[in-house]
Amino acid sequence: xxxxxxxxxxxxxxxxxxxILFLGIGMIQGQFAxxxxxxxxxxxxxxxxx
Numbered sequence: 001x002x003x004x005x006x007x008x009x010x011x012x013x014x015x016x017x018x019x020i021l022f023l024g025i026g027m028i029q030g031q032f033a034x035x036x037x038x039x040x041x042x043x044x045x046x047x048x049x050x
Contacts, residue, residue, distance in 0.1 A: 026032060
């Protein structure tokens with residue numbers, strides 16, 4: 001099975017790993033809570049769910 005030898009990973013895999021890394025960094029810094037609060041406020045104010 002020489003087909004799998006010396007096969008570079010596809011470019012989308014590197015992009016996905018970078019995205020997961022940056023999401024993790026943002027969560028460690030507490031940015032997830034800020035984004036979640038803004039998303040809830042948009043629903044409450046613009047759509048009128050509250």
